[in-house]
Amino acid sequence: xxxxxxxxxDGVEVTGTPGQTILQAAEAxxxxxxxxxxxxxxxxxxxCRVCTVKVQGRFxxxxxxxxxxxxxxxxxxxxxRELRKQVVEMLFVExxxxxxxxxxxxxxxxxxxxxxxxxxxxxxxxxFPVRQVDASHPDVxxxxxxxxxxxxxxxxSRDVDGKGVFGFVERSRDTxxxxxxxxxxxxxxxxxxxxxxxxxxxxxxxxxRVGFAVPIGERLYDHRPxxxxxxxxxx
Amino acid sequence: xxxxxxxxxxxxxxxHGGDRTRxxxxxxxxxxxxxxxxxxAMDLVAQALSVRRVEVEGVVSYYAFLSREPKGQxxxxxxDCPSCRIHGMEAVGAAFEEALGIRFGGTTPDxxxxxxxxxxxxxxxxxxxxxxxxxxxxxxxxxxxREVSRLLVAGRTPxxxxxxxxxxxxxxxxVHALVDSNIRKEGLVVFAPMPPGQAVRKALAGTPEAVIExxxxxxxxxxGGAGFPAGLKWEFARKAPxxxxxxxxxxxxxxxxxxxxxxxxxxxxxxxxxxxxxxAYAIGAAEGIVYLRAEYEYLRAHLEAVLARRRTEGxxxxxxxxxxxxxxxxxIQVGAGAYICGEESALIESAExxxxxxxxxxxxxxxxxYLDKPTSVNNVxxxxxxxxxxxxxxxxxxxxxxxxxxxxKLLSVSGDxxxxxxxxxxxxxxxxxxxxxxxxxxxxxxxxxxxxGTCIGPAEFERHIAFEDLATGGSMMVFGxxxxxxQVAAWFMDFFVHESCGWCTPCRVGNVLIRERVQRILAGRGxxxxxxxxxxxxxxxxxxxxxxxxxxxxxxxxxxxxxxxxAWEAHLGPDDGxxxxxxxxxxxxxAVRIAGREPVHP
Numbered sequence: 001x002x003x004x005x006x007x008x009x010d011g012v013e014v015t016g017t018p019g020q021t022i023l024q025a026a027e028a029x030x031x032x033x034x035x036x037x038x039x040x041x042x043x044x045x046x047x048c049r050v051c052t053v054k055v056q057g058r059f060x061x062x063x064x065x066x067x068x069x070x071x072x073x074x075x076x077x078x079x080x081r082e083l084r085k086q087v088v089e090m091l092f093v094e095x096x097x098x099x100x101x102x103x104x105x106x107x108x109x110x111x112x113x114x115x116x117x118x119x120x121x122x123x124x125x126x127x128f129p130v131r132q133v134d135a136s137h138p139d140v141x142x143x144x145x146x147x148x149x150x151x152x153x154x155x156x157s158r159d160v161d162g163k164g165v166f167g168f169v170e171r172s173r174d175t176x177x178x179x180x181x182x183x184x185x186x187x188x189x190x191x192x193x194x195x196x197x198x199x200x201x202x203x204x205x206x207x208x209r210v211g212f213a214v215p216i217g218e219r220l221y222d223h224r225p226x227x228x229x230x231x232x233x234x235x
Numbered sequence: 236x237x238x239x240x241x242x243x244x245x246x247x248x249x250x251h252g253g254d255r256t257r258x259x260x261x262x263x264x265x266x267x268x269x270x271x272x273x274x275x276a277m278d279l280v281a282q283a284l285s286v287r288r289v290e291v292e293g294v295v296s297y298y299a300f301l302s303r304e305p306k307g308q309x310x311x312x313x314x315d316c317p318s319c320r321i322h323g324m325e326a327v328g329a330a331f332e333e334a335l336g337i338r339f340g341g342t343t344p345d346x347x348x349x350x351x352x353x354x355x356x357x358x359x360x361x362x363x364x365x366x367x368x369x370x371x372x373x374x375x376x377x378x379x380x381r382e383v384s385r386l387l388v389a390g391r392t393p394x395x396x397x398x399x400x401x402x403x404x405x406x407x408x409x410v411h412a413l414v415d416s417n418i419r420k421e422g423l424v425v426f427a428p429m430p431p432g433q434a435v436r437k438a439l440a441g442t443p444e445a446v447i448e449x450x451x452x453x454x455x456x457x458x459g460g461a462g463f464p465a466g467l468k469w470e471f472a473r474k475a476p477x478x479x480x481x482x483x484x485x486x487x488x489x490x491x492x493x494x495x496x497x498x499x500x501x502x503x504x505x506x507x508x509x510x511x512x513x514x515a516y517a518i519g520a521a522e523g524i525v526y527l528r529a530e531y532e533y534l535r536a537h538l539e540a541v542l543a544r545r546r547t548e549g550x551x552x553x554x555x556x557x558x559x560x561x562x563x564x565x566x567i568q569v570g571a572g573a574y575i576c577g578e579e580s581a582l583i584e585s586a587e588x589x590x591x592x593x594x595x596x597x598x599x600x601x602x603x604x605y606l607d608k609p610t611s612v613n614n615v616x617x618x619x620x621x622x623x624x625x626x627x628x629x630x631x632x633x634x635x636x637x638x639x640x641x642x643x644k645l646l647s648v649s650g651d652x653x654x655x656x657x658x659x660x661x662x663x664x665x666x667x668x669x670x671x672x673x674x675x676x677x678x679x680x681x682x683x684x685x686x687x688g689t690c691i692g693p694a695e696f697e698r699h700i701a702f703e704d705l706a707t708g709g710s711m712m713v714f715g716x717x718x719x720x721x722q723v724a725a726w727f728m729d730f731f732v733h734e735s736c737g738w739c740t741p742c743r744v745g746n747v748l749i750r751e752r753v754q755r756i757l758a759g760r761g762x763x764x765x766x767x768x769x770x771x772x773x774x775x776x777x778x779x780x781x782x783x784x785x786x787x788x789x790x791x792x793x794x795x796x797x798x799x800x801x802a803w804e805a806h807l808g809p810d811d812g813x814x815x816x817x818x819x820x821x822x823x824x825x826a827v828r829i830a831g832r833e834p835v836h837p
Contacts, residue, residue, distance in 0.1 A: 044595065045595075046595040046739070046781055047738050047739050047740070047781075048739070048740050049739050049740050049741055049779045049780070049781065050740075052778075052779055059778050059779065061595070061781070064595040065597075066597065083775055083778055083779055086771075086772075086775045086779075087740050087741055087775070087779055090740055090741065090744035090745060090748070091740060091744070093744070093748075094740075094743070094744045094747075123768075124748050124772075125748070125751060127744075127747065148740075149737070149740075149743070164287045164289065164290075165289075166289065167287065167289035167290055167292070167293045168293055168590065168592075168737070168738075169289070169292050169293050169296045169297075170296045170297070170737070171296070171297045171573075171590075171735070171736055171737045172732060172733060172734065172735040172736070172737045172743060173732065173735070173737065173743055173744070173747050174737070175736075175737030175738070175743060178289050178292055178293065178296075179289060180287050180288050180289040181288065181289075182274050182277075182278065182288070
């Protein structure tokens with residue numbers, strides 16, 4: 001293709017196409033850039049900042065920043081690894097995450113990312129926020145304690161399901177995912193086959209009654225670190 | 236109070252043609268009429284404007300001037316800003332609490348009066364100050380606070396607190412009766428006179444491209460603080476494809492310590508509208524918006540009157556200044572209390588009736604802006620400068636200031652100075668000259684550009700006010716001998732925690748963590764290791780945040796640790812192997828309460 005272009009990630013030359021973000025071009029080249037709020041098929045949020053890279057010396061979110069000819073991108077450097085680690089640690093102390101009895105354990109992207117980035121325990125004090133659980137829906141529940149405000153569910157419901165079941169409410173440290181009904185999730189049009197039900201990277205939106213269908217030990221990240229599938233595929 | 240909520244909401248929605256982008260206006264009207272936007276009201280607004288309920292709740296819960304819980308018919312908002320604090324704001328607050336019998340955040344038992352803190356309301360040169368509904372009350376003392384409380388409790392309205400303003404029909408005289416403009420030094424750009432229409436007519440005598448070239452030649456940089464070249468911004472907007480384009484005036488002046496836009500809009504709004512009109516001509520816009528911060532609601536009638544006069548003068552509306560084919564008008568969009576809306580893409584979101592959350596950039600507003608059309612967002616003062624450039628020529632404008640910072644700059648001066656107020660100075664003034672000018676020679680610190688800017692001590696007072704050295708959007712807070720710069724930093728972190736939009740992790744969480752450690756140090760429970768902890772944390776928040784708020788919010792701590800290290804170290808406890816962060820009394824509080832007796836060994 002004549003309109004493709006070349007740029008580098010950590011000195012490795014990769015090919016980009018117009019309209020691609022840095023993260024997408026990296027994936028196409030088999031380079032994994034850690035991320036939480038980004039999910040293929042959804043518009044980028046640029047919210048979690050875990051995918052931050054340096055582009056021409058400036059920090060940018062790889063999920064939202066367009067790839068371009070000749071760009072010099074730094075991804076897996078000591079400086080950026082450390083910054084990402086801190087941002088993930090912030091997410092751990094911001095919410096109430098109890099991996100040892102969370103049914104998402106092993107399938108959780110936040111947990112898997114912490115392992116891959118080498119986080120043993122956060123260096124920050126836990127904030128212990130008071131968060132709500134909404135179990136008013138017959139098939140799905142939301143546990144605000146585990147939410148990381150990534151907004152995947154909001155974008156999936158709005159753009160893929162065409163429903164707009166979720167939306168951010170409040171602001172600053174109180175920002176949380178609200179639902180489109182006075183009476184809670186049960187009052188919304190959410191159904192089990194909605195894309196929004198399956199996009200949560202953590203254990204905040206969960207289907208009822210299937211929690212341990214796959215036993216611990218046989219889950220997605222129990223044997224292979226997050227991101228390695230993509231790296232193997234690309235190499 | 237209107238009796239029927241549903242009818243009221245339908246009427247407001249109808250006034251705006253059911254336009255979803257006017258959501259903010261509708262919920263503001265509900266808030267004003269009913270004291271809150273109830274759960275039922277949110278459902279009704281959602282129906283009336285064909286938006287989702289969660290979007291309405293998202294907006295109502297986002298802005299500080301909107302609430303889901305009932306508030307009093309009268310809301311007292313006491314400005315909480317270092318310059319008000321150092322002039323006695325805390326004693327004023329205590330007097331309000333005592334006189335009203337409620338605490339901050341509370342409402343009187345009869346449900347009539349609510350007392351709150353609010354971030355800087357731009358009256359720093361005449362503080363402590365408060366807004367009582369939209370009415371500003373300045374130069375508060377504990378005695379005045381008690382008197383205000385007494386009148387309100389007795390059933391008087393907010394306007395009764397300012398009888399001179401209440402009884403004045405003329406809009407600008409009314410503003411003058413409420414607040415002082417305090418112009419201490421007039422320069423040749425912003426406060427010099429210009430007959431309405433003069434710059435517009437000069438612009439219309441040439442091509443739009445010629446206007447852009449003139450502004451580029453003047454090297455005019457944006458006056459909001461970021462300093463982006465104004466001519467270049469207009470050129471981008473002109474060249475961007477789009478069937479409609481917009482000019483937006485950023486009058487969301489929220490940086491603590493800044494009040495120069497309030498004074499410009501009071502004293503010389505014609506020059507602002509002049510600049511907006513020629514910007515519209517330059518980029519090809521037919522519609523302009525002044526985004527006015529909610530705290531400046533009391534300026535609105537005055538601004539509307541000036542806009543109306545300009546329409547009758549033929550300077551707005553169809554065929555501006557007789558130029559067939561150039562139609563342009565301006566509307567005022569009032570915000571609802573969110574500092575982040577001063578960021579241009581957040582401002583656009585807010586003007587579209589959404590949560591004022593910044594967008595991912597690129598694309599920039601000059602290509603994808605208001606309603607996704609090319610949009611130029613410029614500061615109030617920038618429009619004044621642009622009008623002056625077109626009137627007197629680029630060379631006249633750029634002959635003052637420095638090579639990279641041309642023209643004049645308005646400074647909003649507050650704090651420990653003899654002569655607070657507004658100064659129009661030439662770029663290039665040194666801080667020492669500045670301090671002599673304002674009567675602050677004994678300063679220990681100058682906060683240049685507000686908390687998101689730079690804080691320097693005497694060692695750097697030879698530096699200059701200019702984009703290439705000390706950039707400022709206009710906020711200049713001076714701190715005199717005896718001020719605790721750690722306390723000042725803690726106040727500023729409260730502000731940033733309050734004002735983070737919450738979208739991105741480092742700003743939403745990181746600022747809370749910075750504040751926690753600053754407060755710990757301030758309480759005398761910090762250890763030397765906390766300094767390194769803070770330095771790392773601040774760096775992370777600055778590097779990883781999505782927009783300018785998080786990229787600058789750690790600055791009070793960063794500059795504090797750099798320029799006022801001894802003040803910080805004075806608060807630290809010894810590194811004696813014990814953990815001073817551990818508060819024994821707090822840890823035992825619950826046990827003491829349960830046991831019902833005090834510890835034997837205190």
